[in-house]
Amino acid sequence: MNLVSLSLAGLRGNRLTHLLNSVLLGLGLGTITLMLLVSGAIGDRLTRDAHGIDLVVGAKGSPLQLVLSTVFQADIPTGNIPLAELDTLLHNPMIDHGAPLALGDAVKGFRIVGTTPDYLDFYGAKLAQGQIWQQPMDAVLGATVAVRLGLNTGDSFVGAHGVAGNGEMHEGSPYHVTGILAPTGSVVDRLVLTPVESVWLVHEHHHRQDPDAGHDVTAVLLHAKTPLAIVTLPFQINSQTNYQAAVPSIEAARLFSTLGFGLATVRAFAGILIVSAGLGMLIALTTRLRERRRELAMLRLLGATPRQLFVMVVIEALLLAGLGAILGLAFGHLAAWAMEALLPAGDAMTVMDLHARASEWLIPALALGVGLIAAIIPAIAAYRTDVAAALAGSHD
Amino acid sequence: MTVLAISNVRYTYPGRLPISFPDCVLEAGAVAALVGPSGSGKSTLLMLIAGLLKLQTGHIEVAGKAVETGPGAAGDRLRSRSIGMVLQSFQLLPRLTILENLTVAQFLAGRPADHTLALDALEALGIADLAHEIPGRLSRGQVQRASIARAVVNRPDLILADEPTSSLDDAAADGALDLLIGESRKRGAALLIATHDSRVKRHVPTIVALATGKAK
Numbered sequence: 147m148n149l150v151s152l153s154l155a156g157l158r159g160n161r162l163t164h165l166l167n168s169v170l171l172g173l174g175l176g177t178i179t180l181m182l183l184v185s186g187a188i189g190d191r192l193t194r195d196a197h198g199i200d201l202v203v204g205a206k207g208s209p210l211q212l213v214l215s216t217v218f219q220a221d222i223p224t225g226n227i228p229l230a231e232l233d234t235l236l237h238n239p240m241i242d243h244g245a246p247l248a249l250g251d252a253v254k255g256f257r258i259v260g261t262t263p264d265y266l267d268f269y270g271a272k273l274a275q276g277q278i279w280q281q282p283m284d285a286v287l288g289a290t291v292a293v294r295l296g297l298n299t300g301d302s303f304v305g306a307h308g309v310a311g312n313g314e315m316h317e318g319s320p321y322h323v324t325g326i327l328a329p330t331g332s333v334v335d336r337l338v339l340t341p342v343e344s345v346w347l348v349h350e351h352h353h354r355q356d357p358d359a360g361h362d363v364t365a366v367l368l369h370a371k372t373p374l375a376i377v378t379l380p381f382q383i384n385s386q387t388n389y390q391a392a393v394p395s396i397e398a399a400r401l402f403s404t405l406g407f408g409l410a411t412v413r414a415f416a417g418i419l420i421v422s423a424g425l426g427m428l429i430a431l432t433t434r435l436r437e438r439r440r441e442l443a444m445l446r447l448l449g450a451t452p453r454q455l456f457v458m459v460v461i462e463a464l465l466l467a468g469l470g471a472i473l474g475l476a477f478g479h480l481a482a483w484a485m486e487a488l489l490p491a492g493d494a495m496t497v498m499d500l501h502a503r504a505s506e507w508l509i510p511a512l513a514l515g516v517g518l519i520a521a522i523i524p525a526i527a528a529y530r531t532d533v534a535a536a537l538a539g540s541h542d
Numbered sequence: 543m544t545v546l547a548i549s550n551v552r553y554t555y556p557g558r559l560p561i562s563f564p565d566c567v568l569e570a571g572a573v574a575a576l577v578g579p580s581g582s583g584k585s586t587l588l589m590l591i592a593g594l595l596k597l598q599t600g601h602i603e604v605a606g607k608a609v610e611t612g613p614g615a616a617g618d619r620l621r622s623r624s625i626g627m628v629l630q631s632f633q634l635l636p637r638l639t640i641l642e643n644l645t646v647a648q649f650l651a652g653r654p655a656d657h658t659l660a661l662d663a664l665e666a667l668g669i670a671d672l673a674h675e676i677p678g679r680l681s682r683g684q685v686q687r688a689s690i691a692r693a694v695v696n697r698p699d700l701i702l703a704d705e706p707t708s709s710l711d712d713a714a715a716d717g718a719l720d721l722l723i724g725e726s727r728k729r730g731a732a733l734l735i736a737t738h739d740s741r742v743k744r745h746v747p748t749i750v751a752l753a754t755g756k757a758k
Contacts (some may be wrong), residue, residue, distance in 0.1 A: 147645040147648070148649060151642075155635070155642070157636070158637045159637065179620045276686045401575045441635055441637075444629070444635055445635070445646075445650065446618075446624060446650075447629070448621075448627070448646065448692075449621050449622020449623070449647075449650040450618070450622075451615055454650070467593065533594045534586070534589045537585075537704075
């Protein structure tokens with residue numbers, strides 16, 4: 147027997163009310179948990195996918211759209227730029243290396259990206275099996291694509307028009323899988339990579355384009371030689387050419403601040419749930435305490451000190467808060483799991499890794515804080531239990 | 543050995559007339575009844591002895607130690623270790639088992655929970671088989687026995703009983719008093735019973751009458 151078992155015994159009354167308050171607290175904390183997982187995963191993804199990419203050059207339009215569509219593969223491209231521009235950019239003395247991107251098709255939700263082997267270097271992607279493409283219409287699959295589509299080296303598949311892959315099928319232009327990449331934890335896992343020429347060939351067949359007409363690419367990803375180049379090059383390109391240069395780190399920060407408003411709204415909603423749960427707990431503990439006045443008086447008669455009664459009520463609140471924290475973490479991870487399971491396979495969101503994060507220590511801390519605040523008033527009331535009045539009802 | 547000594551005690555509730563209590567001394571193993579009509583101060587004196595009401599004037603000693611002049615840690619310690627309580631209407635903690643009701647008394651007295659000792663106390667009162675039942679499942683007589691077992695489990699020097707026989711029929715009242723008196727004598731504890739039940743007088747050699755303020 148100790149104060150914890152006494153507190154547990156105290157909670158045996160009004161079990162349903164206590165459980166519902168813990169569930170309510172769990173819902174609020176679950177929302178916060180999910181928010182921590184999502185915002186952490188978004189942050190990770192923005193950092194990982196943009197790693198080493200200092201600049202993106204593409205058609206004029208929204209710089210955020212350009213970065214989203216080419217670095218994060220999460221939006222529609224702004225347009226195309228002529229292939230000739232690629233050489234000019236790659237030979238710029240301020241540029242260390244770069245890779246072109248040609249977008250336009252997808253297979254079952256996974257984008258087909260025309261590029262060069264330099265693109266793999268941005269992500270340190272290595273082949274898990276097979277080999278890199280040798281000729282047009284060869285394809286290398288990201289790890290997730292291979293698993294989800296059940297494709298192996300030597301298999302063939304056809305793409306569909308449009309980056310969402312919901313357009314007409316390019317039946318006459320099958321791709322041949324030559325290699326599969328090892329998982330990188332980046333956007334590459336969800337891409338089908340092929341030489342840029344594949345994209346041109348498919349669309350020449352499809353649109354019966356003049357093979358001698360000049361080719362385009364969607365954008366060029368660049369790694370600058372110096373930090374100064376990241377500042378000066380965009381200015382030069384934006385003012386002197388018909389194209390635009392966007393800085394992924396700046397656009398990612400802008401995106402995060404836009405998302406931040408949404409996250410703040412969710413946080414406020416979660417805050418309301420948590421405050422409601424705290425109030426519910428306070429009311430339940432106070433009401434229960436009134437009903438238990440005689441029990442507390444009995445404990446005092448048996449020798450309990452006022453401090454022990456105070457601590458007993460605090461432990462009761464902390465036990466309820468602890469249950470709320472466990473439920474909150476469970477709800478949050480369950481919701482994250484459901485999000486991953488239910489979102490479309492190639493969707494930008496599902497590239498996020500919603501694993502447990504160190505920042506989740508906040509959940510039990512928040513729960514215990516709410517429990518302590520809710521316990522203060524009833525614990526003081528317990529401390530002040532008037533034994534004589536509680537047992538006698540009236541003085542004799 | 544003197545277990546309880548009361549001298550010159552007076553208590554005044556706000557806005558009421560003062561209550562004067564007769565001087566009283568109880569030796570180890572002695573049994574006394576504190577009798578008087580409702581409002582005469584029986585429960586008040588029990589609370590003063592237990593250190594749960596602030597002593598305004600006079601002096602009370604339990605087992606050779608002065609009861610502090612108000613509720614405090616020393617009073618709580620004295621109460622948990624030297625005094626056993628048997629109450630009228632709220633005999634046991636309803637959400638704990640009978641055994642837990644005894645071990646909680648041990649815990650609050652600062653002693654380790656000793657199941658053997660607690661079961662011995664229950665065995666002595668013939669209810670060891672009910673150790674794991676909650677009070678709500680017991681008959682009134684069984685609850686009474688469990689309450690007595692809890693009062694004696696810490697081997698107190700003094701047992702205070704507040705109206706233990708009220709709402710009991712004659713046979714049950716006789717049985718409860720026999721048990722209470724028998725257990726306290728067996729353990730060498732002094733027993734003070736606060737009651738307005740005249741049946742108690744048949745069992746108790748010493749009567750402290752509050753109405754007259756004299757011990758007979």
